[in-house]
Amino acid sequence: MESVATHSLTPWSRLSERLDLRAAAIWVLAGGLVLYLAVDGGGYDLIVRNQAGVVVWWVVIVGAAAGVLPVGRLGRLAWAGLALFGGFAIWTALASTWSISSERSLQELSRVACYLGVLVLGLAIHRDRESAVRHTISAVGSAVAVVAGLAVLSRLRPDMFSAAGQTGAFLAGTHGRLVWPLNYWNALAALMALGLPLLLAIATSARTLRSQALAAGAIPLVALCAYLTFSRGAALAAGAAIIVFVALATDRIPKLATMLVAGVGSAVLIAGAVHRTAIEKGLTNAAAHHQGATLLVAVVLVCAGVAVVQVGIGLAARHGTPPRALQVPIRTAAVALAAALVLVLLVALAAGVPSRLSHAWTDFKKPVSASLHTNTLNRFGVVNGNGRYQMWQVAGDVAGLHPLRGSGPGTFQLLYQPRAPDGSYIVNAHSLYLETLDEDGAVGLALLVGFFVLVLGAAVSLVVRSRDEARTRAAAVTAAMVAFLFSAAVDWVWQIPALPVAILLLAAAVLAPPRRSDSDPQGTRRAGVGSIAGRVAMVLAGVLSLVAIGVPLATTNDVRQSQAAAAAGNTTLALADAQQAARVEPGASSPRLQEALVLETQGRFSDAAAAANRAIANEPGNWQNWLVLSRIEAERGDSAGAVAAYRRARGLNPRSGLFATRHSPARPQRSTARRG
Numbered sequence: 001m002e003s004v005a006t007h008s009l010t011p012w013s014r015l016s017e018r019l020d021l022r023a024a025a026i027w028v029l030a031g032g033l034v035l036y037l038a039v040d041g042g043g044y045d046l047i048v049r050n051q052a053g054v055v056v057w058w059v060v061i062v063g064a065a066a067g068v069l070p071v072g073r074l075g076r077l078a079w080a081g082l083a084l085f086g087g088f089a090i091w092t093a094l095a096s097t098w099s100i101s102s103e104r105s106l107q108e109l110s111r112v113a114c115y116l117g118v119l120v121l122g123l124a125i126h127r128d129r130e131s132a133v134r135h136t137i138s139a140v141g142s143a144v145a146v147v148a149g150l151a152v153l154s155r156l157r158p159d160m161f162s163a164a165g166q167t168g169a170f171l172a173g174t175h176g177r178l179v180w181p182l183n184y185w186n187a188l189a190a191l192m193a194l195g196l197p198l199l200l201a202i203a204t205s206a207r208t209l210r211s212q213a214l215a216a217g218a219i220p221l222v223a224l225c226a227y228l229t230f231s232r233g234a235a236l237a238a239g240a241a242i243i244v245f246v247a248l249a250t251d252r253i254p255k256l257a258t259m260l261v262a263g264v265g266s267a268v269l270i271a272g273a274v275h276r277t278a279i280e281k282g283l284t285n286a287a288a289h290h291q292g293a294t295l296l297v298a299v300v301l302v303c304a305g306v307a308v309v310q311v312g313i314g315l316a317a318r319h320g321t322p323p324r325a326l327q328v329p330i331r332t333a334a335v336a337l338a339a340a341l342v343l344v345l346l347v348a349l350a351a352g353v354p355s356r357l358s359h360a361w362t363d364f365k366k367p368v369s370a371s372l373h374t375n376t377l378n379r380f381g382v383v384n385g386n387g388r389y390q391m392w393q394v395a396g397d398v399a400g401l402h403p404l405r406g407s408g409p410g411t412f413q414l415l416y417q418p419r420a421p422d423g424s425y426i427v428n429a430h431s432l433y434l435e436t437l438d439e440d441g442a443v444g445l446a447l448l449v450g451f452f453v454l455v456l457g458a459a460v461s462l463v464v465r466s467r468d469e470a471r472t473r474a475a476a477v478t479a480a481m482v483a484f485l486f487s488a489a490v491d492w493v494w495q496i497p498a499l500p501v502a503i504l505l506l507a508a509a510v511l512a513p514p515r516r517s518d519s520d521p522q523g524t525r526r527a528g529v530g531s532i533a534g535r536v537a538m539v540l541a542g543v544l545s546l547v548a549i550g551v552p553l554a555t556t557n558d559v560r561q562s563q564a565a566a567a568a569g570n571t572t573l574a575l576a577d578a579q580q581a582a583r584v585e586p587g588a589s590s591p592r593l594q595e596a597l598v599l600e601t602q603g604r605f606s607d608a609a610a611a612a613n614r615a616i617a618n619e620p621g622n623w624q625n626w627l628v629l630s631r632i633e634a635e636r637g638d639s640a641g642a643v644a645a646y647r648r649a650r651g652l653n654p655r656s657g658l659f660a661t662r663h664s665p666a667r668p669q670r671s672t673a674r675r676g
Contacts, residue, residue, distance in 0.1 A: 023135045030505045031139035038147045042182035043497035050553040053114030061542035064535040070124035075513035078123050084451035089116045091444050092409050099408020101619045102587035108410030110552045113545040122508025128515035136509040144195025145218035148225040154180045156292035176281045176375035178228035187496040189234030190487035192226040194480040197245040201476030204255045205469035209314045217307030223266035230375045233490045241483035248463045248475035254317040265306040365389040390421045395434040406441035414621040423655040428492035455507040555585040574598045589619035605636035623652035
C-alpha cells in the first residue's frame, strides 16, 4: 500500500515533500531582499526602495486575499510589534499634514510604509518562532557574507566592477574607503557588524558541518571588508555585538575556539591589507593590481583554512566532552564574573581611566581632527566625532521648537541649514533618535523606540527560555539588534534600507508565535478566526501603503524623466514631465522647481518666476528655491526682486561657501535645467 501511495504522488507533491517551501520562502525574502537592496546602493535611492516596497506589499495583498497569508496565527508579540510600528507609520502620515515640507514628509512616509511592508510580510510567512529564527539568521547572515565578498573583490579587482568607483568620483576624499556596493562606508561597515554575530551563530549552531565551515570561513572576509571602510563607529558596534553574543550564549568553549580561529584569520587578512598600501588607499595602478592579486590568494587560503579548522572544532564539540575543569557551575561563574568586574573597575580607577575618558570626550566634541584625513589603521585610535557633536547640538536645540509633534518627517535638513556651524552639506542628523525627535516629536520617538524595546526584550526573553543551539541563535539576534541600534545612534543607517530591512526581518522572526501542538483544536479554531481578521487588516494596510509609496515614486520618476529630457535638449518633453509630476503631487516643491528651470532654459522668464514662486510656496525653507528665483528675477530684469530672493537664500543657508563669494547675484551662471 505504501508503495502504491508513493507512486501515486505527483512530481510536484514529491518535490514539496523533499523541500521545505516555507524555509525557501524565508530565504527568498530575507536573503534575497537584503542582498538585492545591498547591491543596488543599499536601496538608498527612492525609486529602488519604493519599487521594492511595491513588490513586498503586492505579495502581502495577493497572499492575504488568496488566504495564503498569514500562514499561522499572529501572537500577542506580533500584534504588539505591528501596533507600535504601524502606529509610527500612522503618526508619520499625520505629521505630514503639518510638515514644513509636504514633499519630504511624503517621501519619508513612503520609506516607513516600505519598512512596514517588510515587517508584515516577515510576520506573515512564519508559522513558528524556532524555525523562523533559524532560517532568517541563515538567510541574512549569508546575504551579509555575499555582500562582503563582492565589496572586497571590488577593491582587489576593481576592473570587474565599473560602478565601484562612482562614489569616490562624487565625494572627494573617499577613494581610500571601501564603499561599494552600499555607496556609504559607515553603512557597509554597520551591515558587517550586525552580520558578524549571525555568522558566529551559524558557525557554532548549524545542523551540518558544511554550513558551520562556510560561516566560519566567511568571518575573516567580513572583518577585512569592515576594516577597509575605516569605520570607527561600526568597529564599536561589532565589539558590542560580540560581547553580547558571548555573554548570552551557552557552551562558550567551542564558540570561543571558533572566535579565536576566525579572529586569527581576520588579523592575518587585515595585516595583509595594511602592508599593501595601494589596496589600503584604494588605488587602481599597476601596483594595486599586483597587490590585489596576491591578497586575493591570501583571502582564499585564509578563509579556506578557517573553514577546515572549524570542521575540527565542530566534530570535537559533537563527540568530545570538555575537561571537568572547564565545566563551571552557573552560580560559580556568576560569582567569578562579578569579582572580575569589580577588579576591572578598581584597575580602571587606579589607571586614571575616568580622566582619560574626559579627555576623549573633549576630543570627540572638536569639529574635526587632522588625524581623520588619513585612512590607515591609526584612524581607529582617533576619538574625534568628525562634526557629529555639532550636528547633535543643533538637533537638540531645534527639538524644542515642536517637542510633541515635530517639524515634519524628513525635514531635518531644513532645520539644520539656517543653524549650521559650518558649510557642510548635511541631510540627516547622524542619529536616528535625535532626528526622529526633531521631525516626529516625542510621540513619534516613543512609538519607534517602543518598537525596538519590544523586539529587544522579546529577543532577550527568548535567550532566557531557550537552550543549546536555539539559545545561541537567540543570542545572535540580540547581538545584531544591539549592533544596529548603536549604529543608528551615531549615523544615518536608517536611510540605507538594506540595514533596517535586515533588522526588521530578524524582528519578525523573534515576534513569530511559538510552535503550537497539532493536537490543539481550540488553538487551531482561534487561529482560523484570527487569520481572517489578519488577512483583512493586511489588505487594507497594503492598499493604503501602496498609495503612500506610489505617489512619491511617480513624482520622482517624472521629475527625473524631465531632467533627462532637458539634458538631451528636449525642453518641450521636459516641461510636460515636470508639469505631470506637479499634477501627481501638487504640494511637492521639486516638480515646480524643475518646471521653473525648464522655462528658464526656454527664455520664458516670467513663467519661470511664477513656477519658482510656487516651489517656494510648497517649501519656503529650501534655500535652493530662493536662489533659483533670484537668478530668474535677475534674468528678467527685476534686480530688486533678485537681491531680495538672494538674501533670503543666504539667510536659509548662511554658512554655505556659495554665499561667501563676492559675485553679484544679478549675474549668476545659467541653469542646466537639472537639479542635483
